[in-house]
Amino acid sequence: MLHVKTPDEALEIIHGAFAPLGRPPEAVPLLSARGRVLARAVTAEAYVPDFCRSTVDGYALRAADTFGCSEALPAQLLLAGQVRMGEGAGLALAPGHCAAIPTGGEVPQGADAVQMLELCEDYGDGTIGILKSVAPGHNMIFRGDDVKPGDTVLPAGRRLEPQDIGALAALGVTAVPVVPRLRVGVISTGDELVPPERAPAAGQVRDVNGPMVCALLEQAGALPRFYGIIPDREDRLMGAVEQGLTECEVILLSGGSSVGEKDAACRVMSALGEVLFHGIAMKPGKPTLLGRMAGGKAMVGLPGHPVAALFCTHLFVRALLARLEGRALRRRQITARLTEEVSANHGRAQYNGVFLREGPQGMEAAPIRGKSGLITALAGADGYFCIPRDCEGLPRGCQVLVTTFTEA
Structure with a gap:
């Protein structure tokens, strides 16, 4: 019998039993750094920008020279010169000049403000009329307004997004120190499985979980390595897991985690390490198991049913990978209204896939009906929501928190 944990307890065990692996960082080119995890904080070594800049086309001037001016009584300033893009200003402004x-x-x-071109008038005789007064700092970005030397721009453990790449470019960081990508071995188990390219015979099905889990791992920034389909023989499974542990930091087994005579995942895990839990009070995904191997490596036994494997990978494997990389897991969540009633009376947390759409009163979530072995029901799904274990269902129109399948 499974002694199950709640989903929250399972996440707490993941956080408590594992620590960042502390591998030496590697440097990657700036253009290849999106999606990678920063190994150390990035601090500014110079002012950005390194000079005071105008935010508009217009005239640089002294704000005091414009006080009290108006369209009826413009301030008249002598034109001292022109600033060109990509070059230093090359001049200093005296009072009464622009x-x-x-x-x-x-x-x-000498200038401390800029007036936009539309509020200025060129008289053609070397003087410029300023039609509206400005305060010091108007239409300007000052030196160091973005960052100053010593400022922390990006913290260690952040997974880099496109806007972060822009910040690194502004700082001149072209070799980015990142955490090495986690190598994750994926093993599908079951006598009934055949590769996707093969037509199944009677009693056989194509391996869905192997390609799907590898895709989820790539989305999470890991390097999946597929060890193929292993038949229901404990010695063959043991050999594949031992090989994977020499080459990877994490091993994921698909199938073989239920309690039964031919389900060997737990026995292999016990022989090679410590079983941390076997069973989670959730639907689908109850037979999920987790083990800690030598050297802080991890082994996860996923359910064989594809929908259950999808939810468990998204919920728990992504959390495990984030913990081993030393980063916080960020989930993208959206509040939406259910388009129909959803029942639940299992004594377990129930996870339902949804399609999201824009409705007359905001975002709507259309629940997906289907069994845990039917993955095509989730094709095109946008995310999922959870019904707590002590709840017998949710009515139509109820607001739910949808976790999207896309990365945060």
Whole structure:
């Protein structure tokens, strides 16, 4: 009999039993760093920007020279020169003078504001009329407004997004220190399984979990390695797991985790390490198991049913990978209204896939009906929601928190 944990307890065990692996960082080119995990914090070594810049096309000037001016009584300033893009200002402004400046140009010394072109008038005789007064700092970005030397720009453990790549480029970081990608071995088990390219004979089915779990791992930033389909023979499974543990930091077994004569995953896990839990109070996914192997490596036994394997990988394997990489797991969640009633009376947390759509009152979640062995029901699904174990169902129109299948 399974002594099950709640989903929250399973996540707590993952966090408590495993620690970041602490592998030496590797440097990757900036253009290859998206999706990688920063191995150490990135701090600024210089001012960004390194000069005061204009945010508009117009005239750099001294704000005091414009006080009290208006369209009826413009401030008249002498044009001292022009700032060109990509070059230093090359001049200093004396009182009563201004300089033409483009957006992004360097504000000359002596100037403390910029008035936009639309509020200025060129009289054609070397004088410029300013039609509206400005305060110091108007239409300017000052030196170091973005970052100053010593400022922490990105913390260690952050999974890099496109906006982070832009920040690194601004800092001149072209070799990014990242955590090595986790190598995760994937093993499908079962006498009934055949590869996807083979037509199943009587009593056989194509291996769904192997390709699906590998895709989920790639989405999570790991390096999956598929060890193929292993028949229901404990010696063959033992050999595949031992090989995987020499080459990978994590091993995922698909199938063979239920309690039964031919389900060998738990016995193999016990022989090679410590079983941390066997069973989670959830539907689908109850027979999931987790073990800790030598050297802090992990082994997860996933249910053989594809929908159950999908939910368990998304819920628990992603959390495990984040823990081993030393980063916080970020889940993208959206509040939506159920389009129909969903019943639940299992004494377990129930996870339901949904399609999301925009409705007249906001986002709507259409529940997907199907059994845990039928993966095509979830094709095109946007995410899932959970019905707590002590709840007998949710009515139509109830607001639920949907966790999306896409990365946060």
